[in-house]
Structures are given as structure tokens and as C-alpha cells.
Amino acid sequence: MFQAKRDQCYIAIDWGTSRLKAALCCTLANKSVEVLDEAECAGVQKNKLDFASTFLQITQKWRDDYGTLDVIMGGQIGSSIGWHQSPYVPCPVEPADIVTGLVNFECEGHNINIVPGLSCTLANGHFDVMRSEELQVLGWLEASASHRNGTYLICLPGTHTKWILVKDGVIQMFKTAMTGELFDLLTHSSILIQAPSDVFDANSFDLGADFTLGSSSGNLIHGLFSVRTKQLFEQLTPTAANSYLSGLLIGSDVRAAMYAQEWDIKEVERVIIIGESHISDLFKRVIKKQSSAVDCFHGKQATVLGFAAVRQRFLAQEWS
């Protein structure tokens, strides 16, 4: 097994609201990154503000093996309910801007940097914010020089979908949709779904997606009730109702992104979906109904590359 040298190793922690995901990483000679070990526990919401103890506990084995290690953290740990607050960096943001926003402190001899979140002001006067997703965008930008040329719309599906416009390597703006949270609420707490089902029904998913994708304004709020009436009139089985609902919501989300007033989709060369495959595949299926220029990129790989990119830029800055 590869024996990493101590000074090439570091700890990367994506410390979110519900989950903390830590990785012992090692930068190789060819600048690629190897993840040597991983650990997980509950996130900020359950850490009861004792962040130091949580950090020391989750990293104990690595610290025992490697001694003092540099640490980079991203996510809600840098928010007002986190350990040390890292202010939002406003868009447009170049990768280098993120490094200047790092919040640095020590914990029992470990040098810790928290990556700042990003904010942006949209044309309609609304603000938007992200924390930790910027690492995935950075990671994707780092993965290939070609990613830093041209205009891309990046889609990060999840509890809150983020749509991010990137032009020539600069994060221009972004907006958030509550697609995943709405799906969970409507599945578990509304009159629409009697018995939630994990079985994917492609036809019902497409039926839902085609309805909201093809509909005129506001049809989500007027269309949701069809999840119930289609079951009443036996056009939809209770098992397939969840897939239909998922299609309705993702169709509405994708349509809003494709027709967003904040950007001109005709100027976007490709849509890039960064996430876990089960959810990325659903978004790809819907986006492909509108455009063939869509690719998926693995979410975990993007995060690892993003942390590595921050670290490299930070080290380069220290040495310059």
C-alpha cells in the first residue's frame, strides 16, 4: 500500500448542517489526490456547539498515525451557527478569491482553514448564498483546463438545487431551488402520497416532468394536485405516485433554470450536473429533453478536488 509522507497529507472536512464528512487526503507527485481514509458523523445541527471535541474525535486515528496535520473545512461550519464564521465572498468569484477569504485558526496544534461561502445579488434584487457547493465547482474547474474556457451552467441537485453560471473559470452568479426539500415535505407530510415508495417508475416520472417542463407559468402550484387526482382516477398507481411527483418538481426546477431571466441559456455551452448518480441521472433525464449538451461529474470527486485546489492555492500563496 502507498505510504503517504506526512507533509503531503491533510484532512478535508465537508461539515454540513446534517452530516460531517471527513477525509484523510494525500497529494501525489502528479498533483492528483488520493483519499486514504474517510469518516462520518452528525453535522453542525447535532454537534451542540462543541466543535473542537467533534473535530478531535473524528480525526483521532489519523492524528495518532500522522501527528499534526493541516485541516481544511467547508460548509455550515463556517456559518453563523458554526465554529468560526467565514463571511460570504460576493460573486463574481474567481477561485483565487476564495483563498483570500479563508478563516484560519488553530486547534491543539492543528492549523485549520475554513473555506468561505459565496453570495450573489440577482437581477431581481434577491440574494442567494451557498456553503460547500463552491468546493464542488472549484473541483470541477480544476479537473480540466477546458472547464475554465467557455460558459457553463452547473447544476448541483440536492435538498436545495444550486444552479451556477460559470464563465471562463469565474463563478458569475447562482440561484437556489428547494426541489429536494419540497419533494420530502410533499412525500411525507401532504395529502398527495399515501405510502411513499422508492421504486422508480420511468413513465410516471416522464409524465410529471413533461407536464411542468411544457407548462406555462405557475403550473407547479396548480399541477401538484394532479398527483392525487391521477390516483383517484386510476391513471397512476400509488407506487408510481412518488416518481410522478419527482418528475413534476424536477421538471419545474429545470424549466425555471432554462428560462431564467438572470442568464441567457443560449449562451451556455453545456450543462454540467455534479452530484451522486441516482439524483444526477434524474436531472440529466429531464435536461436532455431540452438540450443534448449535458454531462455528469461525480459529486464526491468534485469535493475532493475542490479541497485540494484550495490547499494548493493556499500553499502557493504562503510560498510566494
Place this chain on the structure above:
Amino acid sequence: MFQAKRDQCYIAIDWGTSRLKAALCCTLANKSVEVLDEAECAGVQKNKLDFASTFLQITQKWRDDYGTLDVIMGGQIGSSIGWHQSPYVPCPVEPADIVTGLVNFECEGHNINIVPGLSCTLANGHFDVMRSEELQVLGWLEASASHRNGTYLICLPGTHTKWILVKDGVIQMFKTAMTGELFDLLTHSSILIQAPSDVFDANSFDLGADFTLGSSSGNLIHGLFSVRTKQLFEQLTPTAANSYLSGLLIGSDVRAAMYAQEWDIKEVERVIIIGESHISDLFKRVIKKQSSAVDCFHGKQATVLGFAAVRQRFLAQEWS
């Protein structure tokens, strides 16, 4: 006090999923209706299928005073989870059609009629259904001969808003929006609202309504997150966040009704809101941003008149 004659009196019960609302009514010589007494208890969901006992208990005092009385019921009591199922009458529906769909049975000597619900098939192939709201529409139609001439869009705000197109006294079609249910879910179970507030903040409500009313397609799903970010950036107080969310949802609902593909709003002479004043006023405030031709009609009065209209037509039929 007015002493009603036994044969002019009847019991009207709006028996819904969550509430049962019973009224002892009396038709006066001038055909107006007097409500002599009222009673309320939990609805179908909590009646544990023992509908006869619930009925006998809630009406006991009236039956003791007046003996055997005719009874008319509407709402979920006629659904598949109710007492006796009354099939949906498909649109277009004239008031007379509703009487032909009455389901009649006896309970301990009382002659009971359950009013059928309505269904319709929309241009997009979706079905829609209602139970008990048809009584309010009937009641409004009955309130003035002028209501039976011309094209009206009737709005019944509530957990599920119903938008009903009525032309020359005939219910043409309708659609349902889950506005109230979404408001409750997002208020109590999402990340948007930290501490639900009943205080109405007019400026924040208008800010939300103007955003979705003026936005292009799909902006509800992309706009909801602004409830959170506006608080983060201190553009919205936590107390006013509920009013803003309410504006966003009602704005989206009203916009979808105004731009519905199923009807041409230019052919609608007036929008009529039937409901309790606290919620009707909110819808009126938003609809008035689009059209000055909007009136409110009291919800309870509409229900009482609706039951009376069904009874009158039923009696006329029996005598003819």
C-alpha cells in the same frame, strides 16, 4: 324568538375530512334561510366509520325539539372514505344536475341526501375533483339572478384553492391549487421559517406577491429560497417572513389562474372570492393588482344558500 314550523326546518351538514359543521336551518316565506342553531365536531377522518352515531349525537337536541327532520349533507362524507359514496358529477354541471346525483338513504327515520361532488377533465388531460365547494358555488348562483348571467371566475381560497369557471349559471370547469397546504408545510416543517408568526406585514406580503405575480415561469420553486436569504441579509424580519411567504404562494396561485391555459381571463367579467374574510382579503389584495373586477362573498352564507338551493330543487322535483 321566531318559532319555526317543523316542515320548514331541515338539517344541513358540511361533513369534511377534518371538521363536521351542522346547522339547523329554516326556510322562510320569502325563501330566505334562517340558521336557528349550529354544532361542530371532528370530521370523517376521526369518525372511525361510525357515521350514524356521530350524526345522531350531533343532531340529538334538534331531533328532540323537532322530531324527524330532512337532512342534506355535503363534503367528504360522500367520498370513498365516507358514509355512502355519491359519485362525482362531471362538468359542465348545471345546478339541476347536482340534484339528480343526490344519494338518498334513511337513518332511524331521518331522510338523508348526500350531495355529489363534481369532477372535470381539463385541456391538459388532468382530472380535478371537488366535494362541498360546489355548495358554495350553488349558493352564490342562488343569491342573485345577475350571478346566473355572464362569465365569472370563482376563487375559493383554503387548504386547497379551487378556481371555478362559471358561465351563464353553468359550472364549466375548475382547477385546484395546494396553496394553503404548501403554506402550512413550508411554515412549520421547512428551513424557511424559524418561528411562525400570525402578525400580518402588508409590505412583506406585497413584496412576495409582486415577485411571483410578475415573474416568468417556474419562479415559485426558484423563488422560495428568498424567504431565507432575505432574512440572512436583513431585508426581512423573522416576524414578517410568514407574510412574505404567504405573498409568494398566493401570488403564484393567482398568476397561474390569470394565465391559465384552460380559460381566457379576458372573457371573465368578474372574479368572485368566496370564503372567510381573513383569507379572502389576502386573495383580493393580490387579484386587485391584476384586475379591479373582483368581489368577495361570505363563505358561510354561500354554504347555507347552497344547501337551501339543493333542498328547494329536490322538493320541487318530488312535487313535480
